[in-house]
Amino acid sequence: MKIALLGYGKMGKTIEKLALEKGHSVVFKSTSNSSEGNFEDAEVAIEFSTPEAAVTNISKALKAGIPVVSGTTGWLEKYPEMVKLCENSNGSFITASNFSVGVNLFFAINEYAAKLISPWKEYNVSVEEIHHLQKKDAPSGTAITIAEGILKHSDKKDWKLNTSEENSLQITAKREEDVKGTHIISYDSPIDSISFKHEAHSREGFAAGAILAAEFLKDKKGIFTMKDVLGIYE
Missing domain, CATH: 3.40.50.720 (NAD(P)-binding Rossmann-like Domain)
Known part of the structure; x- marks a missing residue:
């Protein structure tokens, strides 16, 4: 090719x-x-x-x-x-x-989890992404795709960057030295937490x-x- x-x-x-x-x-x-x-x-x-x-x-x-x-x-x-x-x-x-094949499998897992957890309103969902200092856009496109997958099965109206609002899904974006890409989805309730993480080790x-x-x-x-x-x- x-x-x-x-x-x-x-x-x-x-x-x-x-x-x-x-x-x-x-x-x-x-x-x-x-x-x-x-x-x-x-x-x-x-x-x-x-x-x-x-x-x-x-x-x-x-x-x-x-x-x-x-x-x-x-x-x-x-x-x-x-x-x-x-x-x-x-x-x-x-x-x-x-x-990344792993990230795209993660996308599918994310949508399935969002659908499964959706009826249980005590869980509040959030997304965190961490990338290298040279990355220009925030949040990452990967984090936006994750958020869109969650919103399909959520009462939340949209996502917001680094801001917590009742009807919005919060995405937290961090920039650190030499991070290839980490994405964490968290579901938190008063009694427990569930989280899913994908961490890239190389490009x-x-x-x-x-x-x-x-x-x-x-x-x-x-x-x-x-x-x-x-x-x-x-």
């Missing part, structure tokens, strides 16, 4: 390493101010850039007829535009707040999941999710 890397920071370099180990090739890679290789040779693009660059990168791939996997977060207010562009160009597109889980998504997407048309990639059905 011939891969274009749109964004060549820490994640891009990790994806390149794992892709080469799997026998794939990287035919193009770009940063905000440089590029190397021939983009048109790519069979699939993997996009991990910045919120400011994501829409431009995704659009570039879709307009070129190259399936694109995007792991950048913080740009999803433009997601409907990318869906429309994908449909109009008969393209292929997957975006996810997190491509390789995110990179491996992105490559898996690219392998899935390569010969398909349409808009897909990681549930499609992993065969997770409700």
Whole structure:
């Protein structure tokens, strides 16, 4: 599989390493101010850039007829535009707040737990996320996905960042040195607490999941999710 890397920071370099180990090739890679290789040779693009660059990168791939996997977060207010562009160009597109297989299993567990606990109103739910100091967006896209899964089965109206309100789900975002990504879901009642935690030990889980998504997407048309990639059905 011939891969274009749109964004060549820490994640891009990790994806390149794992892709080469799997026998794939990287035919193009770009940063905000440089590029190397021939983009048109790519069979699939993997996009991990910045919120400011994501829409431009995704659009570039879709307009070129190259399936694109995007792991950048913080740009999803433009997601409907990318869906429309994908449909109009008969393209292929997957975006996810997190491509780690473990995190996507965690998402499914989160939704099941939220549904199971929903009738028991004495439990108040909250979400905490911890990331490295360089992460620009807060809360993380992963935390937002977790919150959306909870809200499907909750009386709470929305989520709020670092603020406790009666009808809102609180997300607490922390930034610490060299944290790859930790997410904790807590259900607290006056008599006990239940918690679920996912802790990433390296970036390789995110990179491996992105490559898996690219392998899935390569010969398909349409808009897909990681549930499609992993065969997770409700």
